[in-house]
Structures are given as C-alpha cells and as structure tokens.
Amino acid sequence: MSIMELQDVRQVFRRGGKEVHAVNGVSLTVGKGETVAVIGESGSGKSTLGRVALGLIKPTSGDVVFDGIALGSLSKKEMRALRSRIQVVFQEPYESLNPRIKVGDIVAEPLIIHRPEMSRAQRRAAVIAMLERVGLTAEHAERLPRNLSGGQQQRIGIARAIITEPELVVLDEPTSSLDVSVRARVLDLLRDLQREREISYVFISHDLATVGLISDRVAVMYLGKVVEQGPTQEVLTNPRHPYTKALLSATLSTVVGQRREHVPLRGEIPNPSKAPTKCVLSGRCPVEIAECSTWPVNLLPVADRHDVACLRADADREPAALGGPR
Amino acid sequence: MLRVTGLTSQFRGRAGVVRAIDDVTFEVPEGEAVGIVGETGSGKSVTIRSVLGLLPSYGKVVSGSAEFEGTDLIRLHRSRLREIRGARIGFVAQNPFGSLNPVLSIEKQFRNVMRAHRRISRSDLRDLALERLESVQVRGPERVLRGYAHELSGGMAQRVVIALAMLHDPSLVIADEPTTALDVTVQRQILDLIDAQVKQGRRSLLLVTHDLGVVAQYCHRVVVMKSGKVVETGLVADVFTNPSHDYTRQLLAAVPPAPWAAVPSLSGPEVHR
Numbered sequence: 001m002s003i004m005e006l007q008d009v010r011q012v013f014r015r016g017g018k019e020v021h022a023v024n025g026v027s028l029t030v031g032k033g034e035t036v037a038v039i040g041e042s043g044s045g046k047s048t049l050g051r052v053a054l055g056l057i058k059p060t061s062g063d064v065v066f067d068g069i070a071l072g073s074l075s076k077k078e079m080r081a082l083r084s085r086i087q088v089v090f091q092e093p094y095e096s097l098n099p100r101i102k103v104g105d106i107v108a109e110p111l112i113i114h115r116p117e118m119s120r121a122q123r124r125a126a127v128i129a130m131l132e133r134v135g136l137t138a139e140h141a142e143r144l145p146r147n148l149s150g151g152q153q154q155r156i157g158i159a160r161a162i163i164t165e166p167e168l169v170v171l172d173e174p175t176s177s178l179d180v181s182v183r184a185r186v187l188d189l190l191r192d193l194q195r196e197r198e199i200s201y202v203f204i205s206h207d208l209a210t211v212g213l214i215s216d217r218v219a220v221m222y223l224g225k226v227v228e229q230g231p232t233q234e235v236l237t238n239p240r241h242p243y244t245k246a247l248l249s250a251t252l253s254t255v256v257g258q259r260r261e262h263v264p265l266r267g268e269i270p271n272p273s274k275a276p277t278k279c280v281l282s283g284r285c286p287v288e289i290a291e292c293s294t295w296p297v298n299l300l301p302v303a304d305r306h307d308v309a310c311l312r313a314d315a316d317r318e319p320a321a322l323g324g325p326r
Numbered sequence: 327m328l329r330v331t332g333l334t335s336q337f338r339g340r341a342g343v344v345r346a347i348d349d350v351t352f353e354v355p356e357g358e359a360v361g362i363v364g365e366t367g368s369g370k371s372v373t374i375r376s377v378l379g380l381l382p383s384y385g386k387v388v389s390g391s392a393e394f395e396g397t398d399l400i401r402l403h404r405s406r407l408r409e410i411r412g413a414r415i416g417f418v419a420q421n422p423f424g425s426l427n428p429v430l431s432i433e434k435q436f437r438n439v440m441r442a443h444r445r446i447s448r449s450d451l452r453d454l455a456l457e458r459l460e461s462v463q464v465r466g467p468e469r470v471l472r473g474y475a476h477e478l479s480g481g482m483a484q485r486v487v488i489a490l491a492m493l494h495d496p497s498l499v500i501a502d503e504p505t506t507a508l509d510v511t512v513q514r515q516i517l518d519l520i521d522a523q524v525k526q527g528r529r530s531l532l533l534v535t536h537d538l539g540v541v542a543q544y545c546h547r548v549v550v551m552k553s554g555k556v557v558e559t560g561l562v563a564d565v566f567t568n569p570s571h572d573y574t575r576q577l578l579a580a581v582p583p584a585p586w587a588a589v590p591s592l593s594g595p596e597v598h599r
C-alpha cells in the first residue's frame with residue numbers, strides 16, 4: 001500500500017524572463033511504513049521535490065497523491081485538514097523556528113492546531129515527553145531558539161514534526177548538525193515511531209552512511225531527475241549510474257591515511273535554465289558514448305526494483321562489447 | 327597563528343548564569359588545518375563566536391585569551407576586531423541563510439563585504455565575486471549574483487557564504503560545519519581547494535564538523551569537546567588511532583559503517599580523465 005505517490009512532477013521557477021527547471025519529471029512512490037531516501041547533487045531539486053510532496057508548492061505539472069487523494073484537487077480548507085497527517089522537518093533548523101516563541105510553545109503549536117481537545121496540562125506533558133525522546137530536557141522548553149546550539153535546534157524541528165503522530169514526514173537533512181552518537185539516537189527514535197505507528201518517511205540527505213542505516217529504498221537525483229533508484233543496500237553496494245558511483249567514491253574514510261580512490265566528474269555542473277535535451281550527465285560522464293547526447297535518458301530496470309537512467313548501465317558487465325574475448 | 331588559552335564564556339539568562347565553555351585551550355599553527363569535534367551543545371560554536379567577538383549581548387567571555395598574529399582578539403576594540411574579521415580572518419557560520427540578508431541581492435552583499443574593508447570599482451568587484459563563486463563550484467554565477475538568498479538551494483547558499491568569507495583572501499578561515507549542506511562530491515572539491523591553499527602555506531583553517539571523515543582526511547590536529555570542555559587534543563593521526571579519552575573512543579565507535587567501501591571499480595570500464 002502506498003501512502004504517497006508523485007507522478008511525473010515538474011517544477012519550473014520563473015523570475016523575470018529566466019527559468020529554473022528545478023524538477024524535471026520525477027515519479028516516486030512511498031509505501032506505508034517505508035523510508036525512502038532522496039540523495040544527490042546539491043541544487044538537484046531534492047528540497048523542491050519535498051515541498052511539492054508536502055503541498056507547499058503546486059507543481060508546474062504532474063500529480064501528488066496522498067492516501068488516494070490528489071492534492072491538486074483540494075480546497076484550502078481541505079488541505080489544512082490534511083496538514084496534520086503530513087509533517088516536515090526543514091533543512092535549515094533555525095530559519096524554520098519562530099525566533100520570538102519559546103521552544104516549548106513551538107513544539108506545542110501543532111497540538112494546539114490539530115489536537116484542540118487536549119488540555120493545557122496534557123499538552124505540556126506531551127511536549128516534555130517529546131523533548132526527552134529527542135534527548136533534550138524540560139529546561140530547554142523555556143528557551144528561545146537562538147539560545148540553543150545548532151544540533152539542539154535541529155531536534156526541536158524533529159520534535160515539532162512528530163508530536164502529532166503524522167502518517168508521512170518529509171525530513172530534509174534532519175541530522176546534519178548532530179554528532180554521531182546523538183544522530184544514532186534520533187535515528188532509533190524515528191525507527192521506533194515507524195514500527196509503532198507505520199509512519200512513512202521521505203529522508204533527504206547528503207549523509208550516505210545515515211541513508212544506509214535508515215532507508216529501505218533510495219532515489220538518486222541529478223539536475224532535477226532521478227537517475228537511479230532501488231533498494232538501499234543494492235544501490236549503495238552495487239551502484240550502476242556513473243553519478244551514483246562518483247558520489248559514493250567521494251565519501252571520506254575516517255581512517256587516517258586511507259584515501260578511497262575518488263572518481264571526479266569532469267567539468268562544470270550544468271545550469272538548470274532549460275529542460276534537459278540529453279542525458280543529464282552528458283559532458284561530465286566518464287563512460288559517455290555518442291548516443292548519450294541524442295535525447296534525455298529515462299529510468300529503465302536493471303534488476304529487481306532497481307532502475308537506472310544510463311545507456312551504459314550494463315557496460316561493465318559486457319566485456320565482449322568492450323572488445324574483450326569473444 | 328591562533329592560540330586560544332583558558333577561554334571561558336557564559337550566558338546570562340532567566341535561570342541565572344550558564345557557563346557554556348570552560349577553560350578552552352588549543353592552537354592553530356600556521357599552515358595547518360585543525361578540526362573541532364564533539365557532542366552537540368558542547369560549546370564548539372560558542373568557542374568560535376567568543377574568539378571572533380560574536381557573542382550576543384547577554385553572553386560574555388569571562389576569562390582567557392585568543393592571540394591571532396600576536397594580538398589578543400578578546401581584548402581588542404570592537405571596531406578593530408571587525409577590521410580583522412572579514413579581512414584577515416574569514417568566517418563561515420553554521421547556518422548559511424542566517425548569514426545572508428534576504429532582502430538584498432547577492433551581488434549587493436558582496437559589495438557590502440568588500441566595502442567594509444577596501445574600495446574597488448564595481449566591475450572589478452564583479453569579476454572578483456564571479457571568480458570566488460566559480461572557485462566553490464557555483465554554476466551560473468552571474469545568475470546567482472543577480473538573485474536573492476531564498477532562490478538558492480541549501481548547498482548553494484552555503485557555497486555563497488564560503489565565497490564571501492574568501493573574498494579578501496584571509497590568512498585564517500574559521501568555519502562552523504561548512505560542508506554539511508553539500509553533496510559529497512562538491513564537499514570534496516571545496517575541501518580539496520582549501521586543502522591546497524593550506525598546503526601552499528597560504529592559509530590556516532579552523533573547522534567545526536561532525537564528520538569524522540573530514541577530520542581524518544583534511545585536518546592535522548583535532549580538538550575534542552564535551553560539556554564545554556576540551557577533553558582531548560592532538561595530532562589526528564594519534565588521536566584517531568589511539569584515543570585516550572572515553573568520549574573520543576565512543577565518538578569513533580559510533581561512526582556508521584560504509585557498506586560501499588568495498589565496491590570494486592567505481593570508475594566503470596573506460597575512464598578518460
């Protein structure tokens with residue numbers, strides 16, 4: 001059963017005469033109780049896709065379906081009612097917290113809107129319990145956001161998002177400011193909630209190790225398109241798209257002196273001012289052939305539930321085609 | 327280059343005075359990169375803000391010193407400190423959007439940072455800004471200069487802030503989690519760029535990060551903080567291979583495994599480079 005379905009979503013931002021093609025036809029399904037990670041280049045449209053999924057921006061084209069309901073068909077009022085079921089943790093913790101409101105009230109806010117039947121005392125107890133679950137204390141409830149460290153602010157964002165027990169949470173870089181041990185704790189909390197209540201997560205992150213721990217499936221974005229998607233372990237250990245390979249090879253070992261061989265992509269990241277007319281990696285790709293620049297390359301299956309948008313996805317599996325022994 | 331000694335800072339609040347950092351001591355030698363790691367809330371950002379004179383009005387350095395090129399920054403007059411910050415010390419704050427003004431174009435913000443220290447013509451400034459943006463892999467820098475902060479992705483905003491910090495070619499760069507918002511390929515390019523400058527002896531770097539891989543690969547020394555105190559400091563090669571403090575051991579043990587570390591030949595069959 002899927003809780004969220006994005007169907008061929010496109011998002012074009014316009015300003016003056018200029019266009020930015022931020023998302024170029026992305027389809028993505030999130031199952032009930034599933035965690036789908038979105039990774040990829042910075043500026044590739046991950047946050048934009050997240051905002052579309054939340055109904056915060058209406059896509060230029062394409063549909064967003066939540067629990068069988070097309071968001072595009074909803075009135076403002078119906079959309080507001082749906083809000084308690086879909087929550088978000090924004091990429092910038094501080095920017096997304098009202099600087100003039102005490103942390104305790106920030107976390108309580110969704111309860112006031114979506115659980116009006118709760119008494120003040122019940123709300124307070126729920127807030128403290130939530131703060132403790134993310135590793136903070138009642139004392140933090142009395143502070144203003146700016147009097148917290150970056151990682152503490154980030155956990156306030158998470159507490160606020162999950163306190164109403166939503167069905168889907170979009171988490172945009174939710175653990176980037178946390179040290180590894182607090183991060184592990186927050187990931188445990190997210191997993192516990194998922195087990196208890198079948199919550200689904202869209203987990204946007206640059207941290208591949210965290211993605212490896214938390215997600216069931218992963219979608220890799222480059223220049224507004226998904227270039228590879230599949231079960232997380234499969235994609236991380238058996239990457240087939242050259243961009244995914246470059247991404248994985250760029251991660252840094254924590255062992256001093258152990259440098260992984262890094263495959264840098266050639267040249268510059270292209271400008272998203274036009275919709276792509278060829279493979280998005282064309283011009284930067286280490287295994288490019290002439291056909292790659294004739295038209296956009298779409299996702300095709302390479303294995304069970306594993307799709308790759310690359311004409312050379314099988315190249316390293318066909319030694320014959322490369323002039324090897326016949 | 328930078329010598330921090332016995333630095334202690336506190337905040338005044340409703341609950342009374344809270345000591346955020348206590349007796350913090352470490353050194354950034356010339357031409358070296360030093361990483362600060364530690365628990366969230368352990369005082370990494372407060373340490374940096376204390377050194378740079380950027381604590382809020384209800385915060386205060388109560389003792390200690392921070393000597394930069396022979397001058398104690400803590401005792402320096404605010405206006406002199408502002409001259410040094412930005413010109414000789416570049417600062418990249420933890421929250422990139424917080425250091426950009428939402429109502430000014432990016433170009434205007436480059437102009438303001440430039441004006442604070444030096445007068446140059448508009449077209450020279452433009453060229454310099456474009457060059458700095460290109461050096462941190464910003465695509466379409468002209469478009470970025472004309473635009474506003476809210477049009478940038480998190481990673482692009484971060485790169486704009488790094489480019490602003492580099493504008494005056496500072497001899498010391500202090501950066502609070504500069505690369506967490508970036509994908510690892512871009513992170514690597516930017517770190518390689520700074521690393522090359524450090525290796526040429528042109529720059530020193532003080533870097534706060536939660537990414538122990540960044541410390542292992544790019545830093546000479548590491549400072550480990552917990553609850554406002556430095557619990558361990560030394561050469562990365564020593565501390566990471568032979569940690570002496572329990573917390574450091576815990577931190578290193580908590581690093582999740584990289585399942586792809588053993589992926590054979592990531593480069594594919596034909597690599598032209």
Ligand SMILES: Nc1ncnc2c1ncn2[C@@H]1O[C@H](COP(=O)(O)OP(=O)(O)OP(=O)(O)O)[C@@H](O)[C@H]1O
Nearest residue numbers: 147148149150151337346366367368369370371372
């Ligand atoms: N403006 C402030 N007012 C009051 N307390 C503060 C303020 N800024 C930070 N603190 C407190 O001081 C302590 C140290 O915070 P700091 O921001 O230096 O942590 P950090 O090590 O940078 O953590 P993170 O990794 O989460 O960014 C924390 O307990 C924090 O709550």
Ligand SMILES: Nc1ncnc2c1ncn2[C@@H]1O[C@H](COP(=O)(O)OP(=O)(O)OP(=O)(O)O)[C@@H](O)[C@H]1O
Nearest residue numbers: 013022042043044045046047048477478479480481
């Ligand atoms: N409101 C807007 N107006 C104009 N362009 C925008 C707007 N929001 C985003 N963009 C552009 O859309 C593209 C995708 O941005 P998005 O924030 O979705 O990237 P991202 O994948 O989340 O990147 P990051 O990893 O750096 O956060 C970028 O080129 C960005 O500059």
Ligand SMILES: [Mg+2]
Nearest residue numbers: 047091479480
């Ligand atoms: Mg983003």
Ligand SMILES: [Mg+2]
Nearest residue numbers: 149150371420
């Ligand atoms: Mg900090």
